[in-house]
Amino acid sequence: MAGKVEQKRKELTRRLIDIGEARIAAGGIEQIKARDLAKEAGCATGAIYNVFGDLNDLIMAVNGRTFIRLGAHVTAAVDKQKGDDPVETLIIMSHAYLNFAQQNTPAWRTLFDLEMSTDQNVPQWYLAELEKLLSIIATPLTRIFPEMTREDIMLMTRGLFSSVHGIVLLGLEKRISAVPTTKLEKMITLILRNLAK
Amino acid sequence: MAGKVEQKRKELTRRLIDIGEARIAAGGIEQIKARDLAKEAGCATGAIYNVFGDLNDLIMAVNGRTFIRLGAHVTAAVDKQKGDDPVETLIIMSHAYLNFAQQNTPAWRTLFDLEMSTDQNVPQWYLAELEKLLSIIATPLTRIFPEMTREDIMLMTRGLFSSVHGIVLLGLEKRISAVPTTKLEKMITLILRNLAK
Numbered sequence: 368m369a370g371k372v373e374q375k376r377k378e379l380t381r382r383l384i385d386i387g388e389a390r391i392a393a394g395g396i397e398q399i400k401a402r403d404l405a406k407e408a409g410c411a412t413g414a415i416y417n418v419f420g421d422l423n424d425l426i427m428a429v430n431g432r433t434f435i436r437l438g439a440h441v442t443a444a445v446d447k448q449k450g451d452d453p454v455e456t457l458i459i460m461s462h463a464y465l466n467f468a469q470q471n472t473p474a475w476r477t478l479f480d481l482e483m484s485t486d487q488n489v490p491q492w493y494l495a496e497l498e499k500l501l502s503i504i505a506t507p508l509t510r511i512f513p514e515m516t517r518e519d520i521m522l523m524t525r526g527l528f529s530s531v532h533g534i535v536l537l538g539l540e541k542r543i544s545a546v547p548t549t550k551l552e553k554m555i556t557l558i559l560r561n562l563a564k
Numbered sequence: 565m566a567g568k569v570e571q572k573r574k575e576l577t578r579r580l581i582d583i584g585e586a587r588i589a590a591g592g593i594e595q596i597k598a599r600d601l602a603k604e605a606g607c608a609t610g611a612i613y614n615v616f617g618d619l620n621d622l623i624m625a626v627n628g629r630t631f632i633r634l635g636a637h638v639t640a641a642v643d644k645q646k647g648d649d650p651v652e653t654l655i656i657m658s659h660a661y662l663n664f665a666q667q668n669t670p671a672w673r674t675l676f677d678l679e680m681s682t683d684q685n686v687p688q689w690y691l692a693e694l695e696k697l698l699s700i701i702a703t704p705l706t707r708i709f710p711e712m713t714r715e716d717i718m719l720m721t722r723g724l725f726s727s728v729h730g731i732v733l734l735g736l737e738k739r740i741s742a743v744p745t746t747k748l749e750k751m752i753t754l755i756l757r758n759l760a761k
Binding site for chain 2 (some may be wrong): 479525526527530531532536553558561
């Protein structure tokens, strides 16, 4: 009996994440409302809170999937690289990040819409996925700066991610302070090429 | 008579911008509501729309003042620089930007909260203020890269601004993907020092 209950719970969890993922892909975090989710999943609203602590947990589960898709997208782009110049690797990664953000804007935006810091109760699996993503950047950086301490490489990794994120964010929002969208790739290339001359 | 009407109009405009500025400084863009503004200014709600096309115009006027304060803050920091190494100048500017964002978070945030692109009807004075801000960055960049074309300098300027903005944004939001706040200055220094080796 306990096994059956557990299995139903797992099924509902997956169904809710599937629905949440589709809703976020369509319209972002605003599309996550308990009543709508329950209706689409064919369960009572209260049943959602039997499997998730709150809706943030559900959004985090969707973000976990987005992380994995983003990581796969970036890795696939790097796999096509000719040669192994690490600066080129960073440029390819950044272009892939821009491309992913353009093609998955609501899901990408939701990664940053959740108010969350390490001070709060962030689950271990989430931090692990994030570390995995950041380590993709750290690898070429370590080759560019072989003498840098591990702590500085960590700072450079997060700083470089934040930099490219800033360019993509202001660029996609078409802020007047940003570069024109068509120039974003060139912009990223210019910045990164000069980073490690 | 016309002169008196015009003067009253100017007074109300300034009073409304003063009130808007104080409200944004206290709590950001959400604090800008026509009814509250009218009450505080001692005018009818409709009178606001006699001097501003809509509330966005009022927020833009406040943003114009924030631009000027930001520019003054950054320029004052650069004026204290010892020597004239242009990479050092960029680092000082970026630290000043971080510092301004920390000390004026709601006003700084409001600069980016307004949905706006050059496709829309952005007033000439606003674009001029923005250009003035960006030219502060372009000056040391031109010294670092004397052979770069004007177009590339323009791209680098906006890209560099977006990069530092990304670091400050993710850093101040204490996102788990960002660097710890205490490390932000070092992070910016590392990125910029390596930009122009």
